[in-house]
Amino acid sequence: MDRDAFRPSPPAEVRADPTDDGVTLVFVRDLPRPPDAVWTALTDPDQLDEWAPFTADRDLGTPGPAVLALFDGEGTAAQPATVRRAEHPHLLEYTWGTDLLRWELSPLGGGTRLTLRHTVTDPDVLPMVAAGWHLCLDVADLLLAGDPVGPIRGSTALDFGWSRLRDAYADRLGVG
Incomplete structure (x- = not known):
């Protein structure tokens, strides 16, 4: 796909679940690829570099420390991460700075x-987080289909419908 022709898919199913440590965005997406392929996209540094909001200093498919470098505009901010659980190809859980991410993959x-x-920790950021992951997962889906458009992250996301997605997710989540 021509990157200039990229348009985000409609907003996904989301909800916000309160926790002891803040709030959890629950974001559900069906992908037409088998769990093994999706697992590799979630764990392999080369594939993460093509779709995720960060790069990883190692494969995330095994527990242990890692560094995830977030992109924003021209700069990056390295943040410590710890892969807590890596159960191929069904469950990946890691910290990213103060956040906790849990990826659950079910055959469909x-x-x-x-x-x-x-x-x-801050529920007000949920619409922004949802919009960012939405774009990233659209890009990951194209990558897995063999039609990569390159990463859309940081301030570049503003050119690809991030603001509209943020507003739609704010409505769905009742935030802002």
Whole structure:
């Protein structure tokens, strides 16, 4: 796909679950790829570099420390991470700075139901987080289909419908 022709998919199913440490965005997305392929996209540094909001200093498919470098405009901010659980190809859980991300993969026909649980301390950021993951997962889906458009992250996301998605998720989540 031509990057200039990229348009985000409609908003996904989301909800906010309160936790002891903040609030968890629950973001569900069905992908027409098998769990093994989705797992590799979630763990392999080369694939993460093509779709995620960060780069990883190592494969995330095994427990232990890692560094995830977030992109914003021209700069990056390295943040410590710890892979807490890596159960191929069904469950990946890691910290990212103060956040906790849990990726659950369930077979769905020939594809995968992906459930992301992203726990943050400030509920007001949920629409922004949802919009960012939405764009990233659209890009990941194209990458897995063999039609990569390159990463859309940081301030570049503003050119690809991030603001509209943020507003739609704010409405869905009742935030802001």
